[in-house]
Amino acid sequence: MKKKLSRILSILLPLLLGVFLVIYTFRQFTPQEVEDVKNSFKTANYLYVGISLLVGLTGFWARAYRWKYTLAHIGYTAPFPVKFGAVSITYLMNMIVPRSGEVSRAIVLKRYADVPFDKGLGTIISERIIDLFLLIIVLSATAFLQFDVVKEHLADVPFKKLLIYGIIAGALFLGSILFFIYSKLSWVQKLKTKVSGLIEGALSVFKMPNKWPFLLLSVYIWFSYVLMFYITIYALPETANLSFGSVATAFVVGSLVITFTNGGTGWFPVVIGKTLTVYGIPFTAGTAFGWIVWGSQTGLIILLGGLSFLLLPLLQKSK
Secondary structure, X not given: OHHHHHHHHHHHHHHHHHHHHHHHHHHHXXXXXXXXXXXXXXXXXXXXXXXXXXXXXXXXXXXXXXHHXXXXXXXXXXXXXXHHHHHHHHHHHHHHOOXXXXXXXXXXXXXXXXXXXXXXXXXXXXXXXXXXXXXXXXHHHHHHHOHHHHHOOOOOOOHHHHHHHHHHHHHHHHHHHHHHHHOOOHHHHHHHHHHHHHHHHHHHHHHOOOHHHHXXXXXXXXXXXXXXXXXXXXXXXXXXXXXXXXXXXXXXXXXXXXXXXXXXOOHHHHHHHHHHHOOOOOHHHHXXXXXXXXXXXXXXXXXXXXXXXXXXXXXXXXX
């Protein structure tokens, strides 16, 4: 009972917070600002939105195609429609329960391609670790490109307090690492085994015979994400003149929001709107832009994920 309740809360709490944030934000708008947001939706050039979704579709394809290399490395294979459907379901499930998509993806692979659950999940975790490294690279590059802009907004930041907090957090982290390394407790030893296996699985990516196609596809996946976001700026005249650096900043912030919430539900448009105000974009226009990006990508996820749920069983029956 407690487990079920905790699962329900893990789903509903981020969603309710997101809905509350949207309602609160729109209550701060004047009637004229609400009309401005509506007018942005009406006058947007949805041709660019359509082009961005086509780019996003290639990202789905690349993620599904990339999967064959990690599966082949452990001696398994799966039909491309199964892999594509599993990837589509992953995105859809992550919108319902954060990070549940990876488990769902391994379940789909087990059901329709007979790949053992643990083996499939291991390949997915390896991919996610590589994706995390690429996100860190994008984040670091964006911080470097936009440092001059960001530093103007750091004048009121209490760096001394942050430094003290950073030292305390660093000491706690170092202490945890030392405890983890030298502890002889049984549960720590079991955790060490799991962590070492996870690291070994991630590093095995670099030992694959086809590691370069895998890594190139990984780079393309993130390139498609950024390109989707960048193309959509031309849908609104207020955002059409944004620099690539400002778009990259908004993209990184949006990616972090999606990672730590139910697919950014409620949060994404508001946070994107706030981020773009740093670059002189009115909050109403930035919020409308965030809704267009989030709404179009969410629609694509629901479409592909829903079709995958419907068509994969039919594919299995036909076999």
